[in-house]
Amino acid sequence: MFDVSLLSKAIEEGNRDKSVQLTTEALSAGASPLNIITHGLQAGMGTVGEKFSSGEYFLPDMLMAARAMNACLEVLKPLLAKTGIPTIGKVVIGTVEGDMHDIGKNVVATFLKGSGFEVFDLGLNVSDKKFVDEVREKKADILGLSALLTTTMPFMSRIIKTLDEAGLRSNVKVIVGGAPVTQDYASYIGASL
Known part of the structure:
Protein backbone atom coordinates (compact mmCIF):
# COMPACT_ATOMS: atom_id res chain seq x y z
CA MET A 1 0.00 0.00 0.00
CA PHE A 2 1.37 3.40 -0.98
CA ASP A 3 1.72 6.09 1.68
CA VAL A 4 0.14 9.17 0.06
CA SER A 5 1.48 11.35 2.87
CA LEU A 6 4.84 11.13 1.04
CA LEU A 7 3.20 12.80 -1.95
CA SER A 8 1.59 15.39 0.29
CA LYS A 9 5.03 16.22 1.72
CA ALA A 10 6.60 16.48 -1.77
CA ILE A 11 3.85 18.92 -2.81
CA GLU A 12 4.41 20.88 0.40
CA GLU A 13 8.12 21.09 -0.47
CA GLY A 14 7.32 22.21 -4.02
CA ASN A 15 9.33 19.32 -5.45
CA ARG A 16 7.81 18.81 -8.88
CA ASP A 17 9.90 15.85 -10.05
CA LYS A 18 9.48 13.95 -6.80
CA SER A 19 5.73 14.69 -6.78
CA VAL A 20 5.28 13.30 -10.29
CA GLN A 21 7.39 10.25 -9.43
CA LEU A 22 5.35 9.58 -6.29
CA THR A 23 2.09 10.04 -8.22
CA THR A 24 3.23 7.41 -10.72
CA GLU A 25 4.32 5.09 -7.89
CA ALA A 26 0.98 5.53 -6.14
CA LEU A 27 -0.88 4.58 -9.32
CA SER A 28 1.36 1.53 -9.81
CA ALA A 29 0.63 0.49 -6.23
CA GLY A 30 -3.10 0.61 -6.95
CA ALA A 31 -4.06 3.95 -5.39
CA SER A 32 -7.08 5.55 -7.04
CA PRO A 33 -6.70 8.94 -8.74
CA LEU A 34 -9.30 10.35 -6.35
CA ASN A 35 -7.36 9.11 -3.31
CA ILE A 36 -4.15 10.59 -4.71
CA ILE A 37 -5.82 13.95 -5.27
CA THR A 38 -7.62 14.06 -1.93
CA HIS A 39 -4.97 12.69 0.40
CA GLY A 40 -1.85 13.65 -1.53
CA LEU A 41 -2.33 16.77 -3.62
CA GLN A 42 -5.09 18.56 -1.70
CA ALA A 43 -3.55 17.71 1.66
CA GLY A 44 -0.18 19.06 0.55
CA MET A 45 -1.65 22.25 -0.88
CA GLY A 46 -3.74 22.67 2.27
CA THR A 47 -0.57 22.69 4.33
CA VAL A 48 1.03 25.13 1.88
CA GLY A 49 -1.99 27.43 2.24
CA GLU A 50 -1.77 27.31 6.03
CA LYS A 51 1.97 28.06 5.96
CA PHE A 52 1.37 30.92 3.52
CA SER A 53 -1.35 32.39 5.75
CA SER A 54 0.89 32.18 8.81
CA GLY A 55 3.79 33.89 7.04
CA GLU A 56 6.01 30.80 7.10
CA TYR A 57 5.72 30.39 3.31
CA PHE A 58 5.90 33.11 0.68
CA LEU A 59 4.53 33.44 -2.84
CA PRO A 60 7.45 31.56 -4.47
CA ASP A 61 6.83 28.61 -2.12
CA MET A 62 3.16 28.58 -3.08
CA LEU A 63 3.99 28.81 -6.79
CA MET A 64 6.44 25.91 -6.60
CA ALA A 65 3.84 23.78 -4.82
CA ALA A 66 1.17 24.77 -7.35
CA ARG A 67 3.45 23.80 -10.24
CA ALA A 68 4.17 20.45 -8.61
CA MET A 69 0.45 19.85 -8.15
CA ASN A 70 -0.29 20.83 -11.76
CA ALA A 71 2.31 18.37 -13.02
CA CYS A 72 0.67 15.59 -10.98
CA LEU A 73 -2.78 16.55 -12.27
CA GLU A 74 -1.48 16.18 -15.83
CA VAL A 75 -0.50 12.58 -15.01
CA LEU A 76 -3.91 11.92 -13.45
CA LYS A 77 -6.10 13.75 -15.99
CA PRO A 78 -6.43 10.86 -18.52
CA LEU A 79 -7.30 8.44 -15.72
CA LEU A 80 -9.89 10.77 -14.25
CA ALA A 81 -11.60 11.03 -17.62
CA LYS A 82 -11.78 7.22 -17.84
CA THR A 83 -13.19 6.76 -14.34
CA GLY A 84 -16.10 9.10 -15.00
CA ILE A 85 -15.65 10.86 -11.66
CA PRO A 86 -18.00 13.83 -11.84
CA THR A 87 -16.59 17.31 -11.49
CA ILE A 88 -17.84 19.62 -8.76
CA GLY A 89 -18.57 22.35 -11.28
Missing part, protein backbone atom coordinates in the same frame (compact mmCIF):
# COMPACT_ATOMS: atom_id res chain seq x y z
CA LYS A 90 -17.23 24.34 -14.21
CA VAL A 91 -15.12 27.45 -13.77
CA VAL A 92 -14.14 30.00 -16.41
CA ILE A 93 -11.22 32.08 -15.15
CA GLY A 94 -8.98 34.77 -16.59
CA THR A 95 -7.21 38.07 -16.11
CA VAL A 96 -9.29 41.05 -17.26
CA GLU A 97 -8.62 43.20 -20.29
CA GLY A 98 -5.55 45.41 -20.03
CA ASP A 99 -3.90 43.32 -17.31
CA MET A 100 -0.95 41.06 -18.03
CA HIS A 101 -0.46 39.56 -14.56
CA ASP A 102 -1.44 35.96 -13.91
CA ILE A 103 0.42 34.54 -10.90
CA GLY A 104 -2.55 34.75 -8.55
CA LYS A 105 -4.98 33.52 -11.20
CA ASN A 106 -2.74 30.55 -11.92
CA VAL A 107 -2.55 29.60 -8.24
CA VAL A 108 -6.34 29.83 -7.89
CA ALA A 109 -6.88 27.78 -11.08
CA THR A 110 -4.54 25.10 -9.74
CA PHE A 111 -6.37 24.93 -6.41
CA LEU A 112 -9.71 24.67 -8.22
CA LYS A 113 -8.49 21.88 -10.51
CA GLY A 114 -7.10 19.99 -7.54
CA SER A 115 -10.41 20.38 -5.74
CA GLY A 116 -12.39 18.72 -8.52
CA PHE A 117 -13.52 21.64 -10.66
CA GLU A 118 -13.27 21.63 -14.43
CA VAL A 119 -11.31 24.82 -15.14
CA PHE A 120 -11.23 26.76 -18.40
CA ASP A 121 -8.35 29.24 -18.12
CA LEU A 122 -8.69 32.03 -20.67
CA GLY A 123 -5.29 33.51 -19.83
CA LEU A 124 -4.38 37.20 -19.83
CA ASN A 125 -5.93 40.38 -21.19
CA VAL A 126 -9.37 38.82 -21.71
CA SER A 127 -12.20 40.96 -23.08
CA ASP A 128 -15.65 41.09 -21.53
CA LYS A 129 -17.09 39.52 -24.69
CA LYS A 130 -14.69 36.56 -24.45
CA PHE A 131 -15.59 35.98 -20.79
CA VAL A 132 -19.33 36.07 -21.53
CA ASP A 133 -19.02 33.86 -24.63
CA GLU A 134 -17.05 31.26 -22.66
CA VAL A 135 -19.49 31.30 -19.72
CA ARG A 136 -22.31 30.67 -22.18
CA GLU A 137 -20.47 28.01 -24.21
CA LYS A 138 -19.06 26.09 -21.24
CA LYS A 139 -22.21 26.51 -19.13
CA ALA A 140 -19.97 27.68 -16.30
CA ASP A 141 -21.10 27.67 -12.69
CA ILE A 142 -18.40 30.12 -11.63
CA LEU A 143 -16.60 32.99 -13.35
CA GLY A 144 -13.28 34.03 -11.84
CA LEU A 145 -11.95 37.49 -12.70
CA SER A 146 -8.44 38.59 -11.77
CA ALA A 147 -6.88 42.07 -11.82
CA LEU A 148 -3.61 43.21 -10.32
CA LEU A 149 -3.76 46.79 -11.59
CA THR A 150 -6.22 49.29 -10.13
CA THR A 151 -6.60 50.69 -13.64
CA THR A 152 -8.05 47.38 -14.87
CA MET A 153 -10.48 46.82 -11.98
CA PRO A 154 -13.33 48.70 -13.75
CA PHE A 155 -13.33 45.95 -16.39
CA MET A 156 -14.63 43.59 -13.69
CA SER A 157 -17.73 45.74 -13.31
CA ARG A 158 -18.16 45.90 -17.08
CA ILE A 159 -17.96 42.11 -17.37
CA ILE A 160 -20.63 41.65 -14.70
CA LYS A 161 -22.85 44.17 -16.51
CA THR A 162 -22.29 42.36 -19.82
CA LEU A 163 -23.18 39.04 -18.15
CA ASP A 164 -26.38 40.62 -16.87
CA GLU A 165 -27.26 42.04 -20.30
CA ALA A 166 -26.72 38.58 -21.83
CA GLY A 167 -29.15 37.08 -19.32
CA LEU A 168 -26.44 34.92 -17.75
CA ARG A 169 -25.73 36.67 -14.45
CA SER A 170 -28.26 34.72 -12.39
CA ASN A 171 -26.75 31.42 -13.58
CA VAL A 172 -23.15 32.06 -12.55
CA LYS A 173 -21.30 33.02 -9.38
CA VAL A 174 -18.73 35.74 -10.06
CA ILE A 175 -15.57 35.71 -7.97
CA VAL A 176 -13.15 38.62 -8.24
CA GLY A 177 -9.61 38.74 -6.96
CA GLY A 178 -6.24 40.38 -7.18
CA ALA A 179 -4.04 42.46 -4.92
CA PRO A 180 -6.13 45.69 -5.06
CA VAL A 181 -9.53 43.95 -4.93
CA THR A 182 -11.39 44.17 -1.62
CA GLN A 183 -14.63 42.64 -0.40
CA ASP A 184 -16.16 46.13 -0.43
CA TYR A 185 -15.27 46.52 -4.10
CA ALA A 186 -16.60 43.05 -4.91
CA SER A 187 -19.90 43.89 -3.22
CA TYR A 188 -20.04 47.30 -4.92
CA ILE A 189 -19.76 45.83 -8.43
CA GLY A 190 -22.18 42.98 -7.70
CA ALA A 191 -19.73 40.10 -7.54
CA SER A 192 -20.65 37.02 -5.52
CA LEU A 193 -17.31 37.00 -3.69
